[in-house]
Each structure stands twice: as C-alpha cells, then as structure tokens.
Amino acid sequence: MTSTLTPELLYLVHGDPGELAEALAGMRAADIAEALRHLPPEAGAKVMAALPFDLAVEVFDEPEFADHRVDLIQHMPITAVGPLIDAMSADQQADLFRELPEHDRPRLLKQLDRTSQQSLALLLKYPTDTAAGIMTTEFVSMPTTWTVEQALNNIREVGRAKETVYAIYILDPNTQQLVHVVSLRQLMLADQHALIGGLGERRAPLSVAPRTDREDVARLISKYNLLAVPVVDEGGHVIGIVTVDDVIDAIVREQTEDAQKFGGMEALDIPYTEIGFWGMIKKRAGWLTALFLGEMLTATAMGRFEGEIAKAVVLALFVPLIISSGGNSGSQATSLIIRALALRELALKDWWRVALRELPSGLTLGTILGTVGIVRILLWQQLGWYNYGTHYLLVALTVGFSLVGVVTFGSMAGSMLPFVLKRLGFDPASASAPFVATLVDVTGLIIYFTVASALLRGTLL
C-alpha cells in the first residue's frame, strides 16, 4: 500500500491537465504506473491523455501495470489507443490482448498497424507460462557475412525500436537459421573489418523452444548470466527473444503462486492489497473446505476408538500433541522437497533416494521428540503437576512410541507427496503443507491408538 502518488497529484487529476502533465514529466514510467494503479480508471485515462506520448507508451509497457491497462483503455478514445498500443513492445501487446474481453479484440486489432497485427498473431498462439508466451519479437539479427562496421551501423539505425541491442543474433545468410550470438561488447572490442560470423567462441548458441516452460527459461538465463535468450522454432529460426527483466518478473510471480499454494489456497493472481473481498474468499474457501472434508476422516477415525477413549480418557489429552508433531515434520519435509524440485536439484526419478534419506531422518527426529515427550510426562507426574493415573509409565511409553511412528510417517508422507503430485501432472506446491497435515492427522490417530492398544491392553484398556 506504499505509493509515490502524492495528494497534490491526486488533486491535479481533477484539475488542470497541463499542470498535471508537468508534475508527471519528472517521474519515471514505473512510478507513474504504480501511482495510476491507485486511481479510478476514468482519472487514469485523463492522466494518460496528459502525458507526453513516449512516456505514455513506457507506462503502458510496464508489466506491473498489466491488470489496469484493460480498464483504462475502456475510458480512452479508441483512436488514441491504437497508436499507443502500436508503440508498445510486442510481449506487452500480447499480454494486453490476452486480458482483453474476447469480443473487444477484433475492434481494437483493426486499429493497429500491420507489424503489430502480425506479431500478435504469432505471440497469442502460446500460453503465458511458455518461452514464446513471454518473448518479444523485437530483436537484432544479421547475416554472418556482415562486417563489424556494418553491424554497428545497423544497430545505430534500428536500435531505437528493439527491446535490447546488447545481444545480436547472427543468421546463416542462406537458410536464415541461427548460427551464432555475439554481444554488443564483443562488437565494440572487435576489429572493424572482421566478419561478425567469426567473432568470439564457436559454440552452438544457447536457445529455448517456443513451448519451453518459463521457469526453465529463467533457470537458463540465471545459470549462464544471459541478458536475453533466443526462442528458436523447429526449423532453427529465431522467432523472438526473452530478456532478463521479463524473467525476473516471471520468477517473482511464480514464487508468489508457489507460496500461496503451499499455504493451502489457490494462487491469488492479484496483489493481496488489491483483490476484492469475495474474490479472495473464493480463492481460500475452496481448498479450506476440501481440506475440511478430508479432515472429517479424523472424526471417523476417532469414532472407531470411542470405546478406548471412554475407558482411558487420559489418551485423549495427547491427541493434539501427537498429530501436530506429525504435521510439523511433514511440513518440513514437503517444503524441502518442493523447493529442491523447483530448483531442479531433484528430478522425479530421485524419489527413492529421498525416501531412503527421509526414513532415517524421520526415525531420528521422532526419537528426539519421543524422548522429550516421555520426559515431559514423567516429570509432570513426579512433580505432582498432573496425575496420569497408576499406569502413567505405560501412558508415557505409548506417547513416546507413537511419536516415533507419527514423525517418521510425517517425514515420509511429506517428502513423497510432492513427487506424487508432480507425477500426476499437478504443481507440487499445491496445498502441500495442509494436505500433508490432513493425511498425517488421520494416520497419526490410527498409529497412536494402535500403539495404545498394544501397550495398554489388560491395564487401562
């Protein structure tokens, strides 16, 4: 809820457009975009109209502004919207059209120039979680046969309209296939008369396919410290590039989704501070109810042991302690594995290696908690703080052994669930922690009362 929108600016929106334009001229596009998020669309449209054209384009180009562009457009004259969209970068044009209501698209498309129409036709074919879905078509490419001097002159000519000029894609002059990538730095440092096809190292250039997952694109750019990566089709032709700034946005968005799914809900897709009340309830109620329905099995399980509880009420006292310990150990394991899967440190095929590791981990952690649990009961009994009955020693042992079993099961279930979800084609992060907790709660009760039956038969039970 922080913003650079000053009260003066808010006032100006309703006042003189000239003064407003002056106040905004000193601001950066990203700041204006942030400020406009907090204005009603009618006022936002006025601000856009008052801005110098180039600055207005930059504001519209901000990915952070994506949720609001569509609303704003509805309040602007369509003849003003056309040139603005034409001047946007191709990836943001595509994003805008994806958010536009289906029936508005043809009307707006007609306002655009031919280049925009063509790149939109290409980009809109791909979903936004793929390389081609976040790429832009404005990149610099040249044939291998050009000299460094020709290349630099060309960049001076076309550079203004390109997303980046720091990576130059070198094509085979006959097949137009990508054969090489050089950086502007390499061009600057090279001999003016050298051929660009011969610059630098002769390794096959790094590239991604149009349908490569955007997370994998991010990993590639991050691993090799690239400023951009080319998207190459089956025929070896560059159809676009993904730049590092788009990748940062993608990483941050992806991690927000994961964090929210991990917390046991649908991803909000809109900032918490901006989503409407009922929109948020909808995203939360679904999973919460699903988990509640699953958790009802605990009532069924407890029902099976009603007789035991009636005979030994003392058993009921430790139910929350035991099932929550299983849930906590499951939550640890699941968060470790989800993150390792997301970072590609682990692959699906590694599941048994993880299982072989989590089994002794669970046993060790369970033994630690079990010991603490036994000590706690004996201590309270000896100090006279609580009376667990004549068979308090057996009760303590029941709690101790149950904890070993429950924590081990929690670690195993928590570490295996992400693999199962991924194998079934779901996002491993989906509601994992609460899901594991529910699974472990039900199983934990069964473990606890089974141990109790074995140890207390003939005494308490």
Added chain:
Amino acid sequence: MTSTLTPELLYLVHGDPGELAEALAGMRAADIAEALRHLPPEAGAKVMAALPFDLAVEVFDEPEFADHRVDLIQHMPITAVGPLIDAMSADQQADLFRELPEHDRPRLLKQLDRTSQQSLALLLKYPTDTAAGIMTTEFVSMPTTWTVEQALNNIREVGRAKETVYAIYILDPNTQQLVHVVSLRQLMLADQHALIGGLGERRAPLSVAPRTDREDVARLISKYNLLAVPVVDEGGHVIGIVTVDDVIDAIVREQTEDAQKFGGMEALDIPYTEIGFWGMIKKRAGWLTALFLGEMLTATAMGRFEGEIAKAVVLALFVPLIISSGGNSGSQATSLIIRALALRELALKDWWRVALRELPSGLTLGTILGTVGIVRILLWQQLGWYNYGTHYLLVALTVGFSLVGVVTFGSMAGSMLPFVLKRLGFDPASASAPFVATLVDVTGLIIYFTVASALLRGTLL
C-alpha cells in the same frame, strides 16, 4: 542430482590431463562448475590445472561454484591460485575470502596484486545481504565533459576488464560525484561530438546506499528494468555496482530460505541433495522440538477439560477436526501476508488494515466450515452411520459455533504473526505456518470446550 558430468569425463580426470582439457574446452563455464561440484576436491584441482587460464577464471567466477572453491584451493599450488583469484571479478573475490578460514586469509592475500587487495579491503567491510556485499568494483565511469566519441573509445580500451559496459556512470569532473547514468545504447545512437553529460533525460540517477538490503536492491532493479544499479556512498561517490545477474541469484537464494523457514525449519543454506545427514537433522530438530514444546500446552489445555471429556466422550471425536481447521485458515492467512510483506505490497503500518480485512474473512470462512460441519453430523446421525447420542443436535451446534470461532482466530493470528515477527526484528517467514498452527491449536481447544460448556451445560455436561 542432474549433471552434465559424463562417465568419460570422470575417467579422464584420473587419466591424461591433455585429453581432459580437450574434452572440457567445448563446455561452458557454468557447466564445468556444475560438473566439478560432483568431483572430490583433489580431482577438481587437477581439472582446474588442465583448463585454459581464461576458462578456469570463468569457472571460479560462477556464484554456483562458491561452496566448492575453498576446498579446491587447498589442493592447488598457492602460486597458481594467486593469478586465478586476481583475474576473478571483485564480488566473487570477496565471496571467496568470506568463505576462507580466518587463518588462511593473510597468506592468500599476500599472493594478490594491489588492485585486488584494495577492492577486497573495501568489499569485506559489508555483510553479504547488503548492496555493498554483493556489488563489484569493476564499472565504467567518465567525466561529464567527455564527448560520445571519447566515451566509446574509452569503452573499447577498458571494456574487457569490466563487469558490464552497458551502463556508464557519469561523474562531475570536480567533485567526482555521480550526476548521470547513460546506457551504451544511448551512446551508440548519439551524435559523436555531443558531450556525454548532456545525453538522455536529466533525472537524478537511481542508486542505492552501501547498506541497502539486497532484497530492496533486487526490487529496484526489477521495478525499473535495470541492468545494474550504482552503489553510492554518503559523499555521492560510486563505490561499486550491483548487476542484474547477481540480483537473480540473490532472489532465488532468498526465496529458498523463505520457503524452508515457512515450512518450520532453519534455512539449509546448502542444497538438499548435498547437505550431510546430521547437518540436516540439526537444522530440522531445533524448530521441531521448539514447536513440540509449544504444542505441549495442548496437553495441558486438554488436561483442564479432562472432566468434560470423561462425561461427554463424543466431544473428543471432533478435537482434531476443529484444531486443524484453525491451523489451515491460519496457514492461508500467514502465507498471504508473508508474501505481501516480502513484495513490499504491505508495510508494518498496514497491520490494522489487514486486521480489519481478516476479521470478516475469518468469520465468512468459519461460517462456511461451520455449516458443512453441522450438516455432516446431522447427516451421519440421520443416515444411522454414527450415533452421537440423544443430544446430537447440541453437539452439532457446538462443533459449528466452535469452527466459526477457531477459523476466525486462525485468520487473525495467521495474519498478525508476520507483522509481530517483523516488528521484533525477525524474518516474518520464520517457522510461521507451524508456529501459527501451534498457537491456534491451544486457543482452538479453549474455544471449543468453552463453547461446549455453554451449550451442553445441564445436558451432557
């Protein structure tokens, strides 16, 4: 556990160094670094010795290789290590020295040239979670009075040794203070005879202070789509720059820590696949035991209600269902707020706005679950699947009202805890989900048995 290290390569490490160097020459530095992670340090040192010098430097410069550099150095002749470190980028030099055992530092420092010694003295003053802790000192700067032609010629001369040449820092020729930043693209497109001080827009350049949090640096670079941001001291002098690739690494590392802390454990700091068994147990056992000790309060709370449970065993059946619903709603709220705080969508002062929103959210979600719970009990009773006794209607109402209370409390506690942790100077992500669950479990029991006392007094109790 995926790697580009082939069995042939492994064989070559123990065989002919010449063949090995040939096999590695075609690989990228990042891939060699990844392969070396899976080799014992003695073998890794052999590989480094066989690599061409420039490639060896690049491998040493990979941040992903940071954990292994120190081990490798111990197995290399110190005269070979000196030049290698001298040629590394300044930020990675500093990282290497931070990981070096205290007593090894002076010995190695003596091997370095004067420039490296000076930049190390500067960088090692700052912790790694600050701007100055991840910055590099190799940037391009020039006085305002130079022409574009002079600037371009200078970049051709010094460019090879700089981390990036795409952002050029323009200084006041008298005070050496930063007054302007131009991009290489702007230089390329500008008139050769123009003064660089007059290029582009005349806004105060974006910069960060040496002790700015690295997360805030990441946010700035991401928001304004920068390739680098200058680190400026109190006197207005540029002491270094943070580049976009360092920021991506920082974002990913930070997110891994958050995910693990959120799951209820200490951050591992080492990949799950590489950390030793006991190292991992240590990171997990601490929090697990702390949460277990907290959760013991549930046994105390249950003990207070032992009399009620003995009279109405049916109450015990719903204990897991009720406390887990509180935990789940708390987990949702806490993951939402932690993420919004991390993205700076929320600040500390917004806590009451969140509280005002989570109160009705909790009531709504609690009413939904309460209704489902009541329907479940009545349905099972009517269908004859379970007999909750003659007062089943009162039992159902007890469960329903308790759920409203517990889910509301869960949402409130889950949303407020991150603010409290942040206010106290802790990371809001620390063990939040299990911490909230424990808090809600104890309170949930009290709510449940209080509602039961009120509704069942005179009938079951």
